[in-house]
Amino acid sequence: MEKINIICVDDEREVLESVSRDLDYFSDMFNIEExxxxxxxxxxLEELDAKQxxxxxxxxxxxxxxxxxxxxxxxxxxxxxxxxxxKLLLTGLATQADTIQAINNAKLDNFLEKVWDxxxxxxxxxxLITEYIVEKGIxxxxxxxxxxxxxxxxxxxx
Numbered sequence: 001m002e003k004i005n006i007i008c009v010d011d012e013r014e015v016l017e018s019v020s021r022d023l024d025y026f027s028d029m030f031n032i033e034e035x036x037x038x039x040x041x042x043x044x045l046e047e048l049d050a051k052q053x054x055x056x057x058x059x060x061x062x063x064x065x066x067x068x069x070x071x072x073x074x075x076x077x078x079x080x081x082x083x084x085x086x087k088l089l090l091t092g093l094a095t096q097a098d099t100i101q102a103i104n105n106a107k108l109d110n111f112l113e114k115v116w117d118x119x120x121x122x123x124x125x126x127x128l129i130t131e132y133i134v135e136k137g138i139x140x141x142x143x144x145x146x147x148x149x150x151x152x153x154x155x156x157x158x
Contacts (some may be wrong), residue, residue, distance in 0.1 A: 006023060008060075009040075011065060026125065045079075059090055069088070073089065077107040110128065126147045129139055
C-alpha cells in the first residue's frame with residue numbers, strides 16, 4: 001500500500017486537533033499529519049518528498065503568523081513535486097479578495113468555513129482523495145472503502 005498523506009495546518013492547537021479528530025475516519029489507510037504553521041508544513045513536505053511519499057491533500061487555515069494559508073498553498077501549487085496535491089482552505093476570516101487569490105494562485109480545490117460540519121469535511125476529503133488517487137494513477141482498489149464512489153465513477157467512466 002502506497003504511503004499517502006493528508007496534512008492539516010492550523011496555528012490553533014484546538015482547531016488542529018478538531019480537524020484531525022474529524023479525519024480519523026481516514027487514519028486506517030492514510031497518514032494524517034498535523035502542522036502548527038506554514039513553515040512546519042513546508043519542512044514536512046520536504047521530508048515526505050525525500051521519502052517519496054504522496055501528499056494527497058493539504059487542509060490549511062488562512063490566518064496564521066508569518067505566512068498565511070493562501071501563501072502556503074500558493075507556494076505548494078508552484079512546486080512541481082506536488083503537482084496534483086489537493087488544497088482545501090479552512091477559515092472563518094478570509095476576505096473575498098483572499099478567497100479569489102487562493103482560487104487563482106493556489107489552485108484551491110475547495111473552501112470550507114469555520115465552524116464546519118464534520119460530515120461535510122469528511123465528504124470533501126473523500127472526493128478530493130479520490131480525485132488525487134485516480135489522477136496519480138495509484139491502484140485505487142485498496143482504498144475503495146474510503147473513496148467517494150460517485151467521484152470514482154465520474155473519473156473512470158469511458
